Amino acid sequence: MLVVLANDIPPAVRGRMKLWFVESRPNVFVSGIKDSVANDVVEYLYKHCPVASGLMVFQKINKAPGYKIRGIGDTKRSLIEISGLQLVQEKKGTV
Structure with missing residues (x-):
C-alpha cells in the first residue's frame, strides 16, 4: 500500500498518479x-x-x-524518529 499526501503537485504528475491511485481528497492519493x-x-x-x-x-x-515514511520538500508536518519508529509531528504554530 502507498499513501501520498501533497501540498501541490504538477498537473502532469497528478494525471499520471490517477493511473495507480484513488484521489480520496484533493492531494491525498491512496493505492494498493x-x-x-x-x-x-x-x-x-x-x-x-x-x-x-x-x-x-x-x-x-x-x-x-510495517511502514516507511518519506518526505519531499516543505510539508505541513515534520518527520521524527523515536527508538527507530518513524512518527509524524505537527509543526509548531499549525494547530
Missing part, C-alpha cells in the same frame, strides 16, 4: 500497488515533483513497524 511498483512510483515522484510539492509518502514494508 505491489511493493516493486510502489518503489518505481516513489522514484517517479522524487524525479518529477519540485520541492514546493511538499510530499509525504507512506509506504508499506515487510519489516517492523
Whole structure:
C-alpha cells in the first residue's frame, strides 16, 4: 500500500498518479500497488515533483513497524524518529 499526501503537485504528475491511485481528497492519493511498483512510483515522484510539492509518502514494508515514511520538500508536518519508529509531528504554530 502507498499513501501520498501533497501540498501541490504538477498537473502532469497528478494525471499520471490517477493511473495507480484513488484521489480520496484533493492531494491525498491512496493505492494498493505491489511493493516493486510502489518503489518505481516513489522514484517517479522524487524525479518529477519540485520541492514546493511538499510530499509525504507512506509506504508499506515487510519489516517492523510495517511502514516507511518519506518526505519531499516543505510539508505541513515534520518527520521524527523515536527508538527507530518513524512518527509524524505537527509543526509548531499549525494547530
